[in-house]
Amino acid sequence: MSSQYRQFLKILEKWPLDKNKQGRDIAEHLRSLLPILQQPDRSTTAEQMEHINKQNDALNRLSKNIYFSTYKREHHSTATGLSANQCSQVLSSEFLQYLKEQKD
Incomplete structure (x- = not known):
């Protein structure tokens, strides 16, 4: 199992499905990407893997609310x-x- 796949699974654990947004939920879309990461073919290039790593890092930052914590809001x-x-x-x-x- 690739490290990208394991990292993606950890992100999905933090991103629950929103039943109110069926068909429009980002968590639902992310789960649809699992088969791509689960079975990467041999033609996957280093550039594609770098892109996947960048996406995983960005999703991880979002799931941890890093920017929400860093930049406090005055108004809610x-x-x-x-x-x-x-x-x-x-x-x-x-x-x-x-x-x-x-x-x-």
Whole structure:
């Protein structure tokens, strides 16, 4: 098992699936990349491996909230004035489906 694959699995453990965003969740997309890392073929170049390592490092920084911890926020609202929880509710699949039904 490659070191990139093991590192990716550790990242996925920190990134849970969001049931409210089925089909639009980044964790869901990341899990779809597992087969690529699980069985790299012999034609994988050093350049591609370097790209995978950079992606793993970036995902690891995001999953650990390094930038959130480094750059403290003064305000905890968004540009819309909604809280993070309210934004999550507005972006849920159920709410988007409700809006679509109201439009039709």
